[in-house]
């Protein structure tokens with residue numbers, strides 16, 4: 048059940064797509080993923096490399112991409128979140144299914160586990176889902192609620208949330224911190240100095256030799272090496 | 286009642302000044318106690334706790350200035366000092382100094398203090414800067430929300446300080462009732478509950494520490510903090526369970542406990558800030574003066590040239606302005622020597638007495654004191670660097686370069702401070718979080734040319750290189766920096782492999798240096814220079830004079846004297862470096878005590894004070910040998926005070942001996958290389 052740290056929204060989308068395309072097969076080809084998401088193969092290759100690094104997928108030299116156990120679990124979790132959120136939006140709040148679908152696509156990446164836990168409790172209490180919390184649709188799409196619009200065909204748009212590492216932002220750019228994946232003492236130091244999820248950061252500059260970088264956060268100037276900034280994921284504000 | 290008695294027994298209320306680095310603690314401390322502690326505009330100026338006293342309404346109050354800290358987590362040595370004092374020494378009142386411009390981050394520590402149940406009074410400092418930025422912070426509102434006194438202050442102008450101390454005295458009378466409780470969310474609260482009841486069931490621990498605070502620290506795995514308390518069964522048991530608790534919570538929240546705790550605390554703080562901070566203008570969009578300066582100073586292309594230019598300007602300033610003043614003092618000492626001499630003669634003093642006063646005291650000490658103006662100016666320049674806020678930028682700008690050599694940008698601050706004196710510079714390394722970085726920075730610091738080497742340079746440069754004074758002296762300083770960096774690199778490569786360091790540093794806004802703090806800088810260093818001249822150097826000079834006149838009947842300061850014999854013993858070692866005379870060797874041997882003594886010893890040996898000294902040296906030395914001698918003086922063995930500082934800060938005789946040993950070898954090697962290569966090039 049543990050969440051693997053630092054999986055960006057787009058990575059989550061990839062996982063979800065791979066999970067879906069995998070159904071019943073041994074692995075998925077890069078071409079299929081690219082076609083499904085309607086993006087260049089090169090980008091897919093890059094993303095897969097990252098997923099491999101994080102131990103979420105396996106791939107033998109340009110062969111099919113296969114989800115690892117952790118990858119499968121993560122993908123299933125995102126999918127579960129999606130379904131629960133969609134169910135809640137449609138059946139409890141009475142949101143138009145199309146809008147609900149789109150919103151669920153966005154929310155599934157950023158919703159906090161705490162909110163998710165409450166939402167699940169609520170859905171169980173009101174008999175919207177089974178008492179073990181399962182929506183039971185990871186195998187069979189058809190069983191997923193009655194207002195099932197063709198979600199799988201469209202997929203969740205990759206551009207839904209622009210998640211970047213903090214060091215990838217340009218000077219002058221702004222972002223909201225989504226996640227801090229640094230480890231050990233430096234992680235705690237950053238958290239205590241205000242680098243917490245939900246906080247806005249602005250890139251103020253880069254030092255003459257190209258490292259460290261300077262940021263404005265909570266109204267003061269903080270400098271971090273690129274290596275540290277790379278461990279902070281932000282949603283870029285455009 | 287018991288509380289009051291214990292206060293009186295210890296001689297009054299004990300008040301600690303705590304807060305984020307650079308929030309103005311020391312400035313306030315100086316205002317309260319009338320002390321003159323070092324203030325500077327960069328995080329990490331104060332690295333040890335300083336105590337002072339004041340009286341309020343006839344009542345003694347003990348004030349303790351602490352190093353700045355962002356949290357009670359304590360990553361570096363200086364932060365640990367502050368944390369340990371607050372947590373374990375339990376001052377009666379903690380005055381938490383908060384930078385009003387930067388309220389959210391500053392309140393993080395406040396929250397921790399309040400959670401701990403400390404008796405806190407907030408000093409809302411830098412109100413002037415907040416006003417200039419069109420930010421209003423509602424002190425009363427903050428006070429009501431937190432349930433503790435909040436006093437607006439401007440420490441630099443002594444505003445609000447009296448009100449603050451009134452609040453402190455009042456707070457000391459009534460113990461604070463309850464620790465602050467932050468709601469950490471349902472799952473976390475449940476676990477906290479369990480841990481707290483376990484702690485309570487355990488034993489008397491909860492009387493000394495708030496159980497909830499202990500529980501939170503336990504869950505976040507702040508082991509360094511717990512270590513201090515850990516020889517306790519209950520805690521040991523809980524520590525074993527900590528991983529399991531943390532893991533369960535991680536599953537519930539999808540994030541680790543540290544993040545949850547930090548997030549909840551900041552959540553609480555941003556709630557406070559919303560009610561308390563009123564921004565009149567959209568601050569974010571306005572470029573402050575500081576931002577504008579930074580655009581230039583840390584600019585991609587200008588950053589490095591500006592850094593070098595500033596260094597160059599610092600030395601030019603020190604020497605071009607200082608030299609005319611040297612002449613005045615020289616004249617003064619010449620006159621003093623002559624007047625003293627004739628006075629002693631007319632009083633019928635023996636030739637020996639006269640020699641003691643004129644050659645020994647006036648010649649020895651005078652030849653050192655002559656350099657007072659240079660030293661004052663140098664410290665003036667350093668104080669401008671420190672107080673303006675440039676120090677932190679130097680670390681920022683140089684980090685990449687230093688990092689590529691395996692060092693750390695923050696090492697640059699102690700290195701720059703080393704130009705003044707290596708002792709405080711070595712202490713300043715406490716702000717380096719990483720142990721290896723810190724050790725390397727300590728070991729290479731003596732290579733930075735401190736102000737005590739100045740007299741040596743000025744003397745020899747005056748004798749041989751007066752046309753290129755600035756350049757020659759600058760070359761020595763640069764040699765020191767280059768050697769420090771090179772040696773640091775070697776150490777990193779061969780002694781301390783691996784271990785990554787991090788660079789997380791606040792860049793404070795630029796400030797106009799205050800007269801007071803500039804004065805403190807200059808006063809502090811020059812008074813210690815004069816004190817040194819009056820104590821160590823005086824004593825050494827007397828010893829040297831005696832040695833130069835023994836055994837009885839020997840011609841003063843001749844090679845047959847004990848001094849001459851000591852020098853002659855060592856001299857052959859320095860022959861390849863071009864200064865194999867017994868005079869040079871004797872000066873170097875005694876220079877270990879304090880580097881100014883090198884000049885003092887030469888003063889006695891040549892039996893003249895400064896002005897004549899230049900002439901004699903010009904006649905007896907060659908320029909190349911003089912340069913080699915300066916290189917040796919720059920690099921060889923740190924002075925006794927610095928050796929002491931190295932021992933204290935490394936806490937190891939091994940490393941101390943290593944620092945002494947390597948620098949001796951390095952100094953000799955470089956001096957020989959300079960002399961031999963120079964001779965080959967026909968410069969001899």
Ligand SMILES: Nc1nc2c(ncn2[C@@H]2O[C@H](COP(=O)(O)OP(=O)(O)OP(=O)(O)O)[C@@H](O)[C@H]2O)c(=O)[nH]1
Nearest residue numbers: 307308309310311312325329330331353411439440
């Ligand atoms: N404008 C303004 N500047 C202040 C005020 N109080 C302190 N300063 C400046 O802030 C800087 C830091 O002051 P210090 O007293 O050294 O700060 P500190 O909290 O002791 O810092 P550390 O020892 O590094 O933890 C100095 O440049 C002071 O002149 C204030 O009330 N207003």
Ligand SMILES: [Mg+2]
Nearest residue numbers: 310311330331
């Ligand atoms: Mg201080």
